[in-house]
Amino acid sequence: MDLTRRPRRLRQDRVRGLVSETSLDPSDLIAPIFVDATTDERLPIESMPGHERVPIEQSVARVEEVLETGVEAVMLFGIPESKDAEGTRAWAEDGVIQEATRQITAETDAYVITDVCLCEYTDHGHCGPLEEELRSEGHGERCAHGHGATLTVDNDATLESLDRIAVSHAAAGADMIAPSGMMDGMVAAIREGLDREGYEHVPIMSYAAKYESAFYGPFRDAADGAPSFGNRRHYQMDPANAREAMREVRLDAEQGADVLMVKPALPYLDIVSNIRREFDHPVAAYNVSGEYAMLHAAAEKGWLDLEEVALESLLSIKRAGADLILTYFAEDVAEGLSRNR
């Protein structure tokens, strides 16, 4: 037996830090915030303990709480005061995200990233206006209202809306735009819109490989964005596919995405790792609501130590190759990191 090689030598307390390959810093984290135009008080989100929907006038206070923990960036999601088939409140100048962004950027130093999609703004909950699917067999979704048409999201009409939303967010002061709808050509459409209106300096973080995942469940309570019929598998990716993710991501990179995101994170670390190897862009991973909720539920039962599993989850996402992580744990983990310094 050859025991001249002993990896345990480097696991002694005083050397562990020196040889640590991955580190986590509050500046790696982005905290998602829910701004709700339908409420005038903070509403706890039951399936996401510690998170709330806040009214527009509380959005600055909410962001200040995030900044106090050492996290410097927030991602804004909006719940509009009303919805329609086209999602027109998504690009309204006095829309929920536009108002919140103006206030937050005027009063804080937070780096403000805005989610650009239509599902929270359409009354049917899909990520764009609908059209009848021409090749109906097995592709579209039967409309729940039973009028026989097979419906799907109209990709190219959605691109026009995404252009308007992105420009309206940039005009309100958004620092970065994050399209999440998985429409073909969305990054190019938004880049073109931003450049045309003089926002060449505003980067795009594309949800480049976004899977049709059951881990989004709690978010749909939070953002009130569950589709009223069918599901999103016509535009979000099949969890079975890894090679397709590379094709998706390559298209977004070619269209000018500045940051490439994978969503969800933990069940898709292979995708994070593949993208890290293939591209030199910053890679983001979205540690989604279900990943957060399941750890909280287990911790509530006393089965897991919440702080430790949260930290280990985020560390594993970074180790897989993510540079930045969107996570509902941002504040708690950032506080823990500064406490242990």
Ligand SMILES: [Zn+2]
């Ligand atoms: Zn959407």
